[in-house]
Amino acid sequence: MQELLGRIAALDPGASLALRVIACFDELVVGNVNTRALLGAAASLSGCEVGFHQAATGTTMRVCPRGELARDRDAPPPGARRIADGLCVWLDRDGAPHANDEIILERLGLALRIRYGRDRQDTDLRRDLGQLLDPGLPLASRRQAATALGLHPGRRYRVVAAPLFAVWTEHPGGIEDVVATPFGTIHASVVPADGPVGTADPSGVGVAADVDHLHTSFTTALVALRLCERPTTTTVSADDFGGLVSVLATMPPDAEVPDVELVDAVTAFPWGRATLDALVRAGTVRQAARLAGVHHSTMQSRVETVAGLLGFDPFDGLGRTRLGLAYLVWRLRHSRVLDLPAPT
């Protein structure tokens, strides 16, 4: 994987490789993998042999970049890093350390401490940005995390959310980290509210918020991200949906929304999806026909079919709002932008 990191750096000199190393070890910890797998990942990421020694048992394990066990099992070298009482790790690097060695050793050490039960289970091991964006934590903890990140209480920021496989053409700079969410691991960046947000395909840009409410920017950024539809819509801004976005962001994923089933009935038609897309953007049948690229009379007959299926007129008063909301919920529930967890 050292080679893959090199490729990423060559493609995108602004990419944060440390962030990927962190995400990689986060997944290994969640996956509860064994010592050899942790050492193998570190060896693969660094391109050199990685060793681990446990004093209590006197055991040493060394793993090569292709995951094989190294034959000789020498005692730890003088430069080995102590990660807990009686546990140490080292990278067998010939010559000067590489840029990612430090972060690889740090995350490997943390993962092994957890594996060997040396970190208290009740300690919140998440990093500052993960804590700042968690509304479940007390305000004092979130403020502490914000201060640690160098964010100012008086300023407003946005969170930009992107999956780890996003293709970046421009980086906004600022604070970034990987954050675990119900939709998988997300690359989150915090940028000043009125500054550049970068360009990533796909990505979602959250609403502006102060430090105390930055978690709402993150949840709206996630909604925006999930509304992306590659390759036509590569980035979505939560601002475009005004107040609707907070409704969507706070709605439980399994919330009962009967109108969504009605939308399902419409999208069962080959023309359904494109027609709904036009209807929620247009003010009139004629405009909807233009947006969908069909004749006015074709759209007229579709609107009648849609109205029949929905049981209300999509252009009439509250009907517009009902369709708009139901259609957005439907899109979120059918979003394929992120790695949704497998059903349990």
Added chain:
Amino acid sequence: MDTVRRPEFDPELKAGLAIVGGMFPPTITPDLLGFMRRSYASLPIAGTLRARRIERRDEVIPGHRGDPIEVSVLRPADATGPRPGVLFIHSGGLMFGDRFSGADLVIDWIDRLGAVLVTVEYRLAPEFPEPFPREDVYAAYDWIVREADRLDVRRDRILVAGASSGGGLAAGLALAARDRGHQRARGQVLDYPMLDDRGLGTSVGQFDGVGVWDRVSNETGWSALLGDARGGPDVSPYAAPGRAEDLSDLPPAFIDVGAAEIFRDEAIAYADRIWRAGGDAELHVWAGGFHAFDIFAPHTAVARGMVGVRNAWVEKVLAD
């Protein structure tokens, strides 16, 4: 929530996706072709070959329609006398990669088994659509058979091996060699092969937007090769071997695939149909594996398993 039931990724491989995703997005659309050609281009290989005492000679051979195409012939530096030969057909969705992409794993066969490895720069879609890629591959096979004496290759000991799109091309080559009465290969190694433009299996739709090479990427690749003919009635089984009606009388096939990738069902069906036709096939389905995980994350337990089992089979059919 709208969820598709699918097998989970192996935890080590899932962690690897945090890195892989940065250079190989799950969903490849035509607009990403330029990106993929940069990201999947092979790295300089001279150092590796020198360290392993492998000799490289590049030759220009006649490809489809006699056009010049390039091959590299790799052999152990101290080799003398006739020896097994391997034709390697690289991966890259028919649209990207070059003849050294993902070659590390087959280069092992040169020093482990003393084989001569020929890797072919077949021309890529969409610039060179069907039948260019497969006929370039066929031409390279024909060239090895014709030049076997000069190359020190035993004609009865030639293995064809390919990964992903290269696996589909290898399978198509085996079919075409049979039907055209050409030298029968000693075996065909089909790693997670891209066999069928029709996208028929359940697995094709199980991994949208996740892992490596999803349904949309697959449609992008097949469309690049076949254009509007994709999925229609007029596609040659040499291009899409999953369409072949007769899978009898083929060289022994080694097929491996991940359980968590779109090609799972096509690979299983291909092996099954070879057996039904009375043929020789060995099939391995690796739990939790995304597409081409042995190339991207060779350090993981599941990749070491895949590579070890494959190498054992290759040794069985090829070694002196």
